[in-house]
Amino acid sequence: MFRPTRFPPSLRQLTVARTSRGVASVTPKLPEYPHGNLPSSQSPITSTMHFFNSVMDSGKQIPTYRIIDGAGQPIEGAEVPELDRDFARNMYENMAQLPIIDDVLYNLQRQGRISFYITAYGEEAAVIGSAAALAPDDEVLAQYREAGVLLYRGFGIESLINQCYGTSLDSCTKGKQMPVHYSSKELHFHTISSPLATQIPQAAGVGFALKRDPSRRGKNCAVTYFGDGAASEGDFHAGMLLASTIPSPTLFIARNNGFAISTPSTEQYYGDGIAARGAGYGVHTIRVDGNDVLAVYSAVKEARRRCIEEGRAVLVETMTYRVGHHSTSDDSFAYRPRKEVEERKRLDNPLVRFRLFLELRGWWSKEEDDALKARIKADVHAAYKKAEALPRPPLSEMFTDVYGGEQPWNLRAQEKELKGLVRKYGRSWEPWKAELKKFKGEGKEWFD
Amino acid sequence: MATRAAFSRLAPALAHARSARSVGLRLARGYATQSEHTMTVREALNAAMEEEMLRDDKVFIIGEEVARYNGAYKVTKGLLDKFGEKRVVDTPITEMGFAGLAIGSAFGGLRPICEFMTFNFAMQAIDQIVNSAGKTHYMSGGVLPCPIVFRGPNGAAAGVAAQHSQDYASWYGQIPGLKVVSPWSAEDCKGLLKSAIRDPNPVVFLENELMYGVTFPMSSEAMSDSFLLPIGKAKVEREGSDVTLVAHSKMVTHSLEAADELAKEGIKAEVINLRSIRPLDIETIKASIKKTNRLVTVEGGFPAFGVGSEICAQIIESEAFDYLDAPVERVTGADVPTPYAANLENLTFPDTPVIIKAARRALYRSN
Numbered sequence: 050m051f052r053p054t055r056f057p058p059s060l061r062q063l064t065v066a067r068t069s070r071g072v073a074s075v076t077p078k079l080p081e082y083p084h085g086n087l088p089s090s091q092s093p094i095t096s097t098m099h100f101f102n103s104v105m106d107s108g109k110q111i112p113t114y115r116i117i118d119g120a121g122q123p124i125e126g127a128e129v130p131e132l133d134r135d136f137a138r139n140m141y142e143n144m145a146q147l148p149i150i151d152d153v154l155y156n157l158q159r160q161g162r163i164s165f166y167i168t169a170y171g172e173e174a175a176v177i178g179s180a181a182a183l184a185p186d187d188e189v190l191a192q193y194r195e196a197g198v199l200l201y202r203g204f205g206i207e208s209l210i211n212q213c214y215g216t217s218l219d220s221c222t223k224g225k226q227m228p229v230h231y232s233s234k235e236l237h238f239h240t241i242s243s244p245l246a247t248q249i250p251q252a253a254g255v256g257f258a259l260k261r262d263p264s265r266r267g268k269n270c271a272v273t274y275f276g277d278g279a280a281s282e283g284d285f286h287a288g289m290l291l292a293s294t295i296p297s298p299t300l301f302i303a304r305n306n307g308f309a310i311s312t313p314s315t316e317q318y319y320g321d322g323i324a325a326r327g328a329g330y331g332v333h334t335i336r337v338d339g340n341d342v343l344a345v346y347s348a349v350k351e352a353r354r355r356c357i358e359e360g361r362a363v364l365v366e367t368m369t370y371r372v373g374h375h376s377t378s379d380d381s382f383a384y385r386p387r388k389e390v391e392e393r394k395r396l397d398n399p400l401v402r403f404r405l406f407l408e409l410r411g412w413w414s415k416e417e418d419d420a421l422k423a424r425i426k427a428d429v430h431a432a433y434k435k436a437e438a439l440p441r442p443p444l445s446e447m448f449t450d451v452y453g454g455e456q457p458w459n460l461r462a463q464e465k466e467l468k469g470l471v472r473k474y475g476r477s478w479e480p481w482k483a484e485l486k487k488f489k490g491e492g493k494e495w496f497d
Numbered sequence: 498m499a500t501r502a503a504f505s506r507l508a509p510a511l512a513h514a515r516s517a518r519s520v521g522l523r524l525a526r527g528y529a530t531q532s533e534h535t536m537t538v539r540e541a542l543n544a545a546m547e548e549e550m551l552r553d554d555k556v557f558i559i560g561e562e563v564a565r566y567n568g569a570y571k572v573t574k575g576l577l578d579k580f581g582e583k584r585v586v587d588t589p590i591t592e593m594g595f596a597g598l599a600i601g602s603a604f605g606g607l608r609p610i611c612e613f614m615t616f617n618f619a620m621q622a623i624d625q626i627v628n629s630a631g632k633t634h635y636m637s638g639g640v641l642p643c644p645i646v647f648r649g650p651n652g653a654a655a656g657v658a659a660q661h662s663q664d665y666a667s668w669y670g671q672i673p674g675l676k677v678v679s680p681w682s683a684e685d686c687k688g689l690l691k692s693a694i695r696d697p698n699p700v701v702f703l704e705n706e707l708m709y710g711v712t713f714p715m716s717s718e719a720m721s722d723s724f725l726l727p728i729g730k731a732k733v734e735r736e737g738s739d740v741t742l743v744a745h746s747k748m749v750t751h752s753l754e755a756a757d758e759l760a761k762e763g764i765k766a767e768v769i770n771l772r773s774i775r776p777l778d779i780e781t782i783k784a785s786i787k788k789t790n791r792l793v794t795v796e797g798g799f800p801a802f803g804v805g806s807e808i809c810a811q812i813i814e815s816e817a818f819d820y821l822d823a824p825v826e827r828v829t830g831a832d833v834p835t836p837y838a839a840n841l842e843n844l845t846f847p848d849t850p851v852i853i854k855a856a857r858r859a860l861y862r863s864n
């Protein structure tokens with residue numbers, strides 16, 4: 050392979066990775082070792098033949114950071130983050146609403162009212178704990194199971210449902226994206242992309258742009274979410290590599306929920322999870338109990354601080370369990386026993402854990418819990434009924450936004466052709482007449 | 498043909514300097530009286546980037562070897578020294594990584610120029626280009642634009658066989674949301690690259706390695722830093738009344754040579770330089786057919802589902818079909834992976850005599 054560089058590849062990598070960027074004169078510090086070290090790196094020379102297969106000195110697996118146990122009690126030595134009552138309650142309320150929204154929308158999909166849905170069952174702590182640790186204007190590039198981040202930022206249940214239904218009030222994708230592929234410029238939440246992991250290198254680019262912007266440099270970071278399955282895509286490795294060699298404040302949050310659709314994570318990787326890969330890219334990394342919302346919150350808060358202060362990537366692997374099916378296109382009981390799922394729900398439930406923590410402090414009660422659940426349920430039902438009564442986006446929306454700026458002739462020609470047909474048949478042929486009623490404005494804009 | 502070096506990712510620019518130069522000299526002579534300025538295609542691309550980087554500090558260039566090495570084909574020569582490493586960014590050899598990063602930075606408000614060492618390697622990033630850059634503006638309901646230029650050499654080079662010799666014009670030309678440009682001359686390159694950088698959409702800018710070293714005349718207008726050419730407009734390079742030759746990129750050179758030869762027989766060929774693949778300027782082609790009643794398309798890509806196929810289809814679907822007095826013929830590369838051996842490779846791509854034959858056939862002058 051032809052490499053037009055003045056350095057041997059290893060040295061080039063070293064100088065680029067360890068210094069601000071590509072300064073040719075940087076000399077690596079050379080510590081004293083008994084046998085010295087390689088001229089091109091700090092690797093000490095040794096006479097011991099030593100193979101290794103762990104990033105930990107101990108040879109053990111990477112530990113998992115936890116603060117509270119299943120009973121909501123801090124584990125020995127744990128430092129509970131400073132939280133006030135309202136903040137903690139808000140976090141819990143955001144977590145608790147997710148399964149209720151998921152229940153309704155999942156059923157709506159099953160009834161054929163929307164085409165697709167993805168639940169976040171079991172991952173409420175990983176999603177909300179991290180959302181709470183970010184600034185509201187940090188740029189989020191999510192995968193598809195992180196609607197909780199949007200809700201935490203104030204998106205609202207109605208907006209969520211309008212997107213899933215593709216109604217005329219779907220302001221975030223204007224009926225052009227499939228359900229759960231949310232998007233919100235105001236809430237700094239980038240459009241969801243279906244091909245897995247494409248958002249990961251893009252996040253490194255958003256981070257790069259933040260670093261170039263004097264008004265946001267040192268204040269914001271780009272955050273990307275992805276599952277353990279997505280971390281098997283080349284884009285994950287490409288994104289980590291690029292964020293580390295072209296340093297940018299990019300926070301990588303892996304939701305290791307145990308499954309890539311049906312493939313258990315034990316078959317997804319042979320090594321020590323996603324976290325083991327962080328060190329390979331020279332990235333600060335932590336593994337955290339993803340079902341402990343306080344641990345996720347604390348870890349992501351510290352990760353974000355390092356990320357912004359150093360202007361470099363940080364990786365957080367949250368260990369959780371996908372209680373729900375992968376998507377509405379999946380029935381997970383075909384590949385895992387129902388009993389296993391029920392047990393996980395009972396023994397390691399992120400919602401119960403945090404609720405117990407709150408109850409121990411007198412910050413939450415069963416009555417409040419019941420009232421919250423009833424309120425969210427009523428809100429979701431009202432929102433979907435409203436959405437079902439709403440017209441779909443206007444017909445003309447089909448051709449807008451393919452390009453920014455002036456519309457090219459081929460789009461204008463297609464639009465003109467459709468317009469001609471609608472004018473010819475739209476008011477006289479019954480099937481079209483009925484169909485047009487579903488569009489906002491009933492196609493009137495094309496008759497005038 | 499010069500050295501046939503081992504290559505994998507070798508920049509074979511130097512290997513072809515000789516053949517490229519000879520094409521250039523022939524062309525420059527033809528235009529010598531029109532302008533005192535000349536530029537190579539490489540210089541024109543470089544000037545376009547430099548001017549746009551001076552004009553807008555959001556513009557930056559990213560790719561393999563673009564900074565310290567001045568570009569694998571030296572198209573980014575001198576830009577690192579002029580703009581520094583924040584705006585001329587070398588990356589690891591990960592196409593999906595730096596294409597993804599560039600796209601993300603466009604979402605983040607910058608205007609990246611993403612250089613691929615060749616478009617053959619962009620295949621490793623094609624999902625990023627098609628599914629993310631091309632579609633996000635639409636999928637986001639217009640809130641997330643992606644102003645980015647993907648550029649690099651495209652199409653057959655010389656002596657680099659199947660995996661380095663492919664024309665992607667029709668691949669990207671299929672995708673709504675992308676604009677696709679395939680320039681020929683130095684003027685094309687300068688005016689269109691500047692327009693591509695200023696465009697609010699993702700633009701795939703397909704250069705040709707064999708053209709980099711070719712010198713073209715430049716009008717005074719084209720030398721100006723405000724010179725822009727519209728994307729989506731073809732140029733009639735040579736007017737004629739007997740047969741229309743439509744070509745893009747290097748095939749414009751061969752079509753003009755063919756027109757010279759045909760003129761000796763009294764045949765007046767009209768040569769259209771497509772410049773843009775998407776949007777395709779079909780109106781210019783239709784207008785020409787109404788005058789000549791005969792159409793030959795010329796491209797360096799494979800025949801099936803190609804640029805010529807699309808032009809042909811659009812013509813027979815339009816009123817221009819009624820003006821045709823002969824079947825349309827597509828002159829294309831052969832339907833085989835590009836072979837390495839020079840004798841085989843030379844037979845694989847259209848040259849001037851093949852175009853002359855096709856034009857004669859359209860005029861029923863030969864078999």
